[in-house]
Amino acid sequence: MNTQLDALDRLLSEDKLDSLNRMLDIIQSADKLGLLDVIRGMLTDEEYLGKILGAIVNDRTMEIATNWNKLLDLVEMFTDADTISNLKYLLGFFGDLKNAGILDPIRGMLTDEEYLGKILGAIVNDRTLGLIEKWDNLIDLVDVVAEEDTVNAVKNVLDVLKDLSKNGVLDPIKGLIKDEESLGKIIGGVVNDFTLNLMTYWNQITKDLATIDLNNFKYFTYLISATGEALKVENVKPVKGMWAILGELKDPDVQRGMGVAFAALRQIGKLYDPNNGKIVLQKKQ
Numbered sequence: 001m002n003t004q005l006d007a008l009d010r011l012l013s014e015d016k017l018d019s020l021n022r023m024l025d026i027i028q029s030a031d032k033l034g035l036l037d038v039i040r041g042m043l044t045d046e047e048y049l050g051k052i053l054g055a056i057v058n059d060r061t062m063e064i065a066t067n068w069n070k071l072l073d074l075v076e077m078f079t080d081a082d083t084i085s086n087l088k089y090l091l092g093f094f095g096d097l098k099n100a101g102i103l104d105p106i107r108g109m110l111t112d113e114e115y116l117g118k119i120l121g122a123i124v125n126d127r128t129l130g131l132i133e134k135w136d137n138l139i140d141l142v143d144v145v146a147e148e149d150t151v152n153a154v155k156n157v158l159d160v161l162k163d164l165s166k167n168g169v170l171d172p173i174k175g176l177i178k179d180e181e182s183l184g185k186i187i188g189g190v191v192n193d194f195t196l197n198l199m200t201y202w203n204q205i206t207k208d209l210a211t212i213d214l215n216n217f218k219y220f221t222y223l224i225s226a227t228g229e230a231l232k233v234e235n236v237k238p239v240k241g242m243w244a245i246l247g248e249l250k251d252p253d254v255q256r257g258m259g260v261a262f263a264a265l266r267q268i269g270k271l272y273d274p275n276n277g278k279i280v281l282q283k284k285q
Contacts, residue, residue, distance in 0.1 A: 030036050077083055097103045109115050122128075131138065144150055164170045176182050189195075198205070230236075239245055248254050 027036070030039075078087075094103070109119065145154075161170070176186065239248055249258070
């Protein structure tokens with residue numbers, strides 16, 4: 001008896017009575033609209049009621065009921081303000097693509113099995129898979145290439161190559177590279193004992209060359225040219241004996257040559273240090 005009184009007391013509480021009044025108002029409104037008659041008809045029609053129950057209670061609805069918590073999580077995610085903002089942005093982006101006429105060719109490619117197969121075949125092959133395996137190296141390379149200094153350097157190199165191509169310099173170089181015989185001669189001329197020895201003593205050579213007075217360099221060239229002219233003269237007569245030498249000294253050119261030779265000997269004597277047995281860089285006063 002006490003339990004029944006407690007239940008009646010809870011039923012007569014203010015909140016419960018308010019809820020009951022709302023429910024009665026809803027039922028009364030539905031009755032005025034004729035909805036209750038429709039519901040009664042559906043409930044009395046066993047065939048129709050069976051269809052409704054069959055539509056509600058089946059494998060698909062049971063699966064949905066089983067995954068209800070996941071669906072609620074999904075709904076909660078989609079009702080998030082950031083998600084809604086991102087979806088609006090994405091829909092706007094696709095709207096722009098559609099208005100620009102970009103989506104139609106993409107849809108056409110996706111529906112064309114042959115064309116889609118070619119695209120997938122181009123993407124998924126040994127070469128692209130190899131690139132994916134080396135992705136970190138590619139990223140490092142892109143990072144280096146994207147640097148401002150590297151971009152400027154590449155631009156400068158391309159400008160130089162463009163100018164060389166316009167001037168016709170690259171064509172002979174390409175021809176030499178393709179001609180194995182000529183390329184072998186060039187490599188042989190560059191890489192040999194002389195050039196290796198030159199590279200070994202390059203610092204010392206440049207240091208010694210720095211001591212040459214370039215104002216007098218033209219005289220060295222004249223001397224070398226004159227020596228070459230003398231060496232290529234045919235039928236050079238040998239000078240035999242003292243009398244033959246005295247006879248040659250009567251030639252004015254020989255006399256001037258002897259003067260040059262003695263002048264050179266005089267300068268060498270000034271530079272030679274008998275104590276050290278070598279040429280010194282500073283002239284004697």
